[in-house]
Amino acid sequence: MRRLFPVTDETTPNASGGSGSGAGREWSLAELAAAYAYPDAGPGEATPWLRGNMVSTLDGAAQHEGRSQPISCAADMRIFGTLRALADVVVAGAETVRQEGYRPARARAEFAGARAAAGQGPAPAIAVISASLDLDFGLPLFTSPLVPTLVLTGAAAPADRVAEAERSGARVVVAGDGAGVDPARAVAALAGLGHTRLLTEGGPRLLGQFVAAGVLDELCLTISPMLTAGDAQRIAGGPAVAVPRRFELASLLEEDGFLFGRYRRPRG
16 A cells, blocks of 8 residues: 545645655555544443445446455455454344354464553454354364354244354354344344444445444445456445435545445435
8 A cells, every 4th residue: 555645634634745645655554543433432321333345347247256365455355454443343144254264363472552552352253144154163163263243133043053063162142023123123133232333344235234224323424446347246235225325425535447435425
Protein backbone atom coordinates (compact mmCIF):
# COMPACT_ATOMS: atom_id res chain seq x y z
CA MET A 1 0.00 0.00 0.00
CA ARG A 2 1.45 3.36 -0.99
CA ARG A 3 -0.95 6.18 -0.15
CA LEU A 4 -4.50 6.74 0.96
CA PHE A 5 -6.03 10.11 0.18
CA PRO A 6 -9.05 11.07 2.30
CA VAL A 7 -11.67 12.74 0.14
CA THR A 8 -14.32 13.69 2.67
CA ASP A 9 -14.83 12.96 6.34
CA GLU A 10 -15.39 15.13 9.34
CA THR A 11 -13.20 12.88 11.48
CA THR A 12 -10.17 12.34 9.24
CA PRO A 13 -7.47 14.66 7.88
CA ASN A 14 -8.23 16.31 4.58
CA ALA A 15 -6.24 15.73 1.42
CA SER A 16 -5.20 19.32 0.97
CA GLY A 17 -2.11 18.86 3.12
CA GLY A 18 -3.12 20.28 6.50
CA SER A 19 -1.58 19.13 9.75
CA GLY A 20 -1.65 15.35 9.94
CA SER A 21 -2.78 14.99 6.33
CA GLY A 22 -2.40 11.54 4.75
CA ALA A 23 -1.51 13.07 1.38
CA GLY A 24 1.86 12.07 -0.08
CA ARG A 25 2.60 9.21 2.28
CA GLU A 26 1.26 5.89 3.48
CA TRP A 27 -1.22 6.13 6.32
CA SER A 28 -0.12 4.46 9.52
CA LEU A 29 -2.20 1.72 11.10
CA ALA A 30 -2.99 4.10 13.95
CA GLU A 31 -4.39 6.65 11.48
CA LEU A 32 -6.46 3.99 9.75
CA ALA A 33 -7.76 2.81 13.12
CA ALA A 34 -8.79 6.37 13.95
CA ALA A 35 -10.44 6.82 10.57
CA TYR A 36 -12.47 3.63 10.99
CA ALA A 37 -13.15 3.87 14.72
CA TYR A 38 -16.51 2.63 15.97
CA PRO A 39 -18.87 5.29 17.34
CA ASP A 40 -18.48 5.99 21.02
CA ALA A 41 -21.21 4.44 23.13
CA GLY A 42 -22.93 6.60 25.71
CA PRO A 43 -22.29 6.13 29.44
CA GLY A 44 -23.53 2.73 30.55
CA GLU A 45 -24.67 1.82 27.05
CA ALA A 46 -23.98 -1.54 25.43
CA THR A 47 -25.61 -0.88 22.08
CA PRO A 48 -24.25 -3.07 19.27
CA TRP A 49 -22.93 -1.51 16.07
CA LEU A 50 -22.91 -3.83 13.07
CA ARG A 51 -20.46 -2.93 10.33
CA GLY A 52 -20.19 -4.75 7.03
CA ASN A 53 -17.01 -4.95 4.94
CA MET A 54 -17.28 -5.98 1.30
CA VAL A 55 -15.56 -5.50 -2.05
CA SER A 56 -17.24 -5.08 -5.44
CA THR A 57 -16.06 -4.66 -9.02
CA LEU A 58 -17.29 -1.82 -11.20
CA ASP A 59 -19.90 -4.16 -12.68
CA GLY A 60 -21.17 -5.31 -9.30
CA ALA A 61 -19.38 -8.64 -8.75
CA ALA A 62 -18.58 -9.44 -5.13
CA GLN A 63 -16.20 -12.25 -6.08
CA HIS A 64 -14.41 -13.92 -8.96
CA GLU A 65 -14.50 -17.70 -9.24
CA GLY A 66 -16.05 -17.88 -5.79
CA ARG A 67 -13.47 -15.78 -3.93
CA SER A 68 -13.02 -12.09 -3.16
CA GLN A 69 -9.21 -12.06 -3.26
CA PRO A 70 -8.89 -11.70 -7.07
CA ILE A 71 -10.75 -8.38 -7.00
CA SER A 72 -8.98 -7.03 -3.92
CA CYS A 73 -5.62 -5.26 -3.49
CA ALA A 74 -2.97 -4.64 -0.86
CA ALA A 75 -4.66 -1.48 0.45
CA ASP A 76 -7.97 -3.30 0.73
CA MET A 77 -6.31 -6.04 2.76
CA ARG A 78 -4.65 -3.45 5.01
CA ILE A 79 -8.03 -1.92 5.78
CA PHE A 80 -9.49 -5.43 6.13
CA GLY A 81 -6.92 -6.15 8.86
CA THR A 82 -7.59 -2.83 10.57
CA LEU A 83 -11.34 -3.44 10.66
CA ARG A 84 -10.75 -6.85 12.21
CA ALA A 85 -8.43 -5.35 14.80
CA LEU A 86 -11.13 -2.89 15.86
CA ALA A 87 -13.90 -5.48 16.19
CA ASP A 88 -15.02 -7.59 19.12
CA VAL A 89 -16.30 -10.29 16.79
CA VAL A 90 -16.19 -11.07 13.07
CA VAL A 91 -19.45 -12.57 11.76
CA ALA A 92 -19.44 -14.74 8.64
CA GLY A 93 -21.79 -17.12 6.92
CA ALA A 94 -20.89 -20.80 6.68
CA GLU A 95 -20.47 -20.71 2.90
CA THR A 96 -18.01 -17.82 3.13
CA VAL A 97 -16.08 -19.67 5.83
CA ARG A 98 -15.80 -22.67 3.53
CA GLN A 99 -14.98 -20.77 0.33
CA GLU A 100 -12.51 -18.33 1.82
CA GLY A 101 -10.78 -20.90 4.04
CA TYR A 102 -11.34 -19.00 7.28
CA ARG A 103 -8.74 -19.34 10.00
CA PRO A 104 -8.75 -17.94 13.54
CA ALA A 105 -8.19 -14.20 13.82
CA ARG A 106 -4.62 -13.50 14.89
CA ALA A 107 -3.31 -11.17 17.55
CA ARG A 108 -1.47 -8.20 16.10
CA ALA A 109 1.17 -6.45 18.16
CA GLU A 110 0.37 -3.10 16.52
CA PHE A 111 -3.13 -3.12 18.01
CA ALA A 112 -2.42 -4.89 21.33
CA GLY A 113 -2.37 -1.72 23.43
CA ALA A 114 -5.51 -0.27 21.88
CA ARG A 115 -7.41 -3.54 22.29
CA ALA A 116 -6.36 -3.86 25.92
CA ALA A 117 -7.38 -0.25 26.61
CA ALA A 118 -10.78 -0.93 25.04
CA GLY A 119 -11.26 -4.02 27.21
CA GLN A 120 -10.96 -6.38 24.25
CA GLY A 121 -9.21 -9.73 24.03
CA PRO A 122 -6.03 -10.25 21.98
CA ALA A 123 -8.03 -10.92 18.81
CA PRO A 124 -11.66 -10.79 17.72
CA ALA A 125 -13.75 -13.91 18.00
CA ILE A 126 -15.06 -15.44 14.79
CA ALA A 127 -18.80 -16.10 14.76
CA VAL A 128 -20.04 -18.49 12.09
CA ILE A 129 -23.73 -18.44 11.18
CA SER A 130 -25.03 -21.80 10.00
CA ALA A 131 -28.39 -23.56 10.03
CA SER A 132 -27.13 -27.05 9.13
CA LEU A 133 -23.74 -26.83 10.91
CA ASP A 134 -22.23 -28.43 7.82
CA LEU A 135 -18.75 -27.34 8.86
CA ASP A 136 -15.42 -29.08 9.36
CA PHE A 137 -14.99 -28.83 13.11
CA GLY A 138 -11.52 -30.31 12.86
CA LEU A 139 -10.15 -27.10 11.33
CA PRO A 140 -7.98 -24.69 13.36
CA LEU A 141 -10.82 -22.14 13.27
CA PHE A 142 -12.60 -24.36 15.78
CA THR A 143 -9.85 -26.33 17.50
CA SER A 144 -7.14 -23.73 18.14
CA PRO A 145 -8.32 -20.11 18.05
CA LEU A 146 -6.96 -17.49 20.46
CA VAL A 147 -10.58 -16.73 21.35
CA PRO A 148 -13.18 -19.53 21.19
CA THR A 149 -15.10 -19.53 17.92
CA LEU A 150 -18.84 -18.94 18.15
CA VAL A 151 -21.35 -20.90 16.08
CA LEU A 152 -24.76 -19.24 15.76
CA THR A 153 -27.59 -21.49 14.72
CA GLY A 154 -31.29 -22.16 15.23
CA ALA A 155 -33.03 -24.15 17.94
CA ALA A 156 -33.81 -26.92 15.45
CA ALA A 157 -30.17 -27.44 14.40
CA PRO A 158 -29.12 -31.13 14.19
CA ALA A 159 -28.26 -32.26 17.70
CA ASP A 160 -25.32 -34.38 16.56
CA ARG A 161 -23.76 -31.42 14.77
CA VAL A 162 -24.26 -29.20 17.81
CA ALA A 163 -22.47 -31.80 19.92
CA GLU A 164 -19.65 -32.03 17.38
CA ALA A 165 -19.22 -28.26 17.40
CA GLU A 166 -19.04 -28.19 21.19
CA ARG A 167 -16.53 -31.05 21.29
CA SER A 168 -14.26 -29.05 18.98
CA GLY A 169 -14.20 -26.22 21.51
CA ALA A 170 -16.65 -23.90 19.75
CA ARG A 171 -19.41 -22.16 21.68
CA VAL A 172 -22.85 -22.77 20.17
CA VAL A 173 -25.31 -19.87 20.46
CA VAL A 174 -28.99 -20.32 19.57
CA ALA A 175 -30.34 -17.28 17.72
CA GLY A 176 -33.48 -18.58 16.02
CA ASP A 177 -36.56 -20.63 16.83
CA GLY A 178 -36.38 -22.88 13.77
CA ALA A 179 -33.50 -24.28 11.76
CA GLY A 180 -32.13 -20.91 10.72
CA VAL A 181 -30.78 -17.83 12.43
CA ASP A 182 -32.77 -14.64 12.90
CA PRO A 183 -30.43 -11.73 12.01
CA ALA A 184 -31.74 -9.40 14.72
CA ARG A 185 -31.50 -12.13 17.34
CA ALA A 186 -27.95 -12.89 16.23
CA VAL A 187 -26.92 -9.27 16.81
CA ALA A 188 -28.67 -9.21 20.18
CA ALA A 189 -27.12 -12.53 21.22
CA LEU A 190 -23.63 -11.32 20.40
CA ALA A 191 -24.24 -8.08 22.29
CA GLY A 192 -25.43 -10.16 25.23
CA LEU A 193 -22.04 -11.86 25.25
CA GLY A 194 -20.35 -8.46 25.43
CA HIS A 195 -19.61 -8.16 21.71
CA THR A 196 -20.91 -4.74 20.69
CA ARG A 197 -18.37 -3.86 17.97
CA LEU A 198 -19.54 -6.22 15.28
CA LEU A 199 -18.01 -6.78 11.84
CA THR A 200 -19.53 -8.94 9.14
CA GLU A 201 -17.54 -10.01 6.10
CA GLY A 202 -20.51 -11.64 4.42
CA GLY A 203 -21.02 -13.49 2.29
CA PRO A 204 -23.62 -11.79 0.16
CA ARG A 205 -26.55 -13.84 1.44
CA LEU A 206 -25.74 -13.10 5.07
CA LEU A 207 -25.20 -9.40 4.39
CA GLY A 208 -28.52 -9.31 2.54
CA GLN A 209 -30.25 -10.84 5.57
CA PHE A 210 -28.79 -8.19 7.85
CA VAL A 211 -29.89 -5.46 5.42
CA ALA A 212 -33.42 -6.85 5.13
CA ALA A 213 -33.70 -7.12 8.92
CA GLY A 214 -32.68 -3.47 9.30
CA VAL A 215 -29.78 -4.20 11.64
CA LEU A 216 -26.83 -3.10 9.49
CA ASP A 217 -25.46 0.19 10.84
CA GLU A 218 -22.50 0.74 8.52
CA LEU A 219 -21.07 -0.55 5.26
CA CYS A 220 -17.38 -0.33 4.39
CA LEU A 221 -17.30 -0.90 0.65
CA THR A 222 -14.26 -1.21 -1.57
CA ILE A 223 -14.96 -0.42 -5.21
CA SER A 224 -12.43 -2.32 -7.31
CA PRO A 225 -11.59 -0.77 -10.72
CA MET A 226 -12.14 -4.11 -12.44
CA LEU A 227 -14.75 -5.62 -14.73
CA THR A 228 -15.56 -9.33 -14.59
CA ALA A 229 -18.90 -9.82 -16.38
CA GLY A 230 -20.26 -13.32 -15.71
CA ASP A 231 -22.90 -14.09 -13.12
CA ALA A 232 -21.05 -13.51 -9.83
CA GLN A 233 -23.10 -12.49 -6.81
CA ARG A 234 -23.59 -8.89 -5.75
CA ILE A 235 -22.39 -7.89 -2.27
CA ALA A 236 -25.87 -8.51 -0.85
CA GLY A 237 -28.46 -11.08 -1.83
CA GLY A 238 -31.51 -12.72 -0.34
CA PRO A 239 -34.78 -10.98 0.50
CA ALA A 240 -35.42 -7.50 -0.88
CA VAL A 241 -36.42 -4.54 1.28
CA ALA A 242 -39.77 -2.93 0.58
CA VAL A 243 -38.23 0.52 0.16
CA PRO A 244 -34.52 1.10 -0.59
CA ARG A 245 -32.70 2.34 2.51
CA ARG A 246 -30.44 5.34 2.12
CA PHE A 247 -27.10 5.48 3.94
CA GLU A 248 -24.90 8.55 4.41
CA LEU A 249 -21.31 8.79 3.19
CA ALA A 250 -19.01 9.03 6.23
CA SER A 251 -15.64 8.89 4.46
CA LEU A 252 -14.06 8.10 1.13
CA LEU A 253 -10.45 7.09 0.48
CA GLU A 254 -8.71 6.38 -2.82
CA GLU A 255 -5.61 4.54 -3.96
CA ASP A 256 -4.63 3.45 -7.47
CA GLY A 257 -8.23 3.67 -8.64
CA PHE A 258 -9.63 1.66 -5.73
CA LEU A 259 -12.23 3.55 -3.68
CA PHE A 260 -12.76 2.79 0.00
CA GLY A 261 -16.13 4.14 1.10
CA ARG A 262 -17.71 4.11 4.53
CA TYR A 263 -21.48 4.57 4.65
CA ARG A 264 -23.59 4.86 7.80
CA ARG A 265 -27.27 4.57 8.53
CA PRO A 266 -28.64 8.06 9.30
CA ARG A 267 -29.00 8.70 13.01
CA GLY A 268 -32.09 10.01 14.67
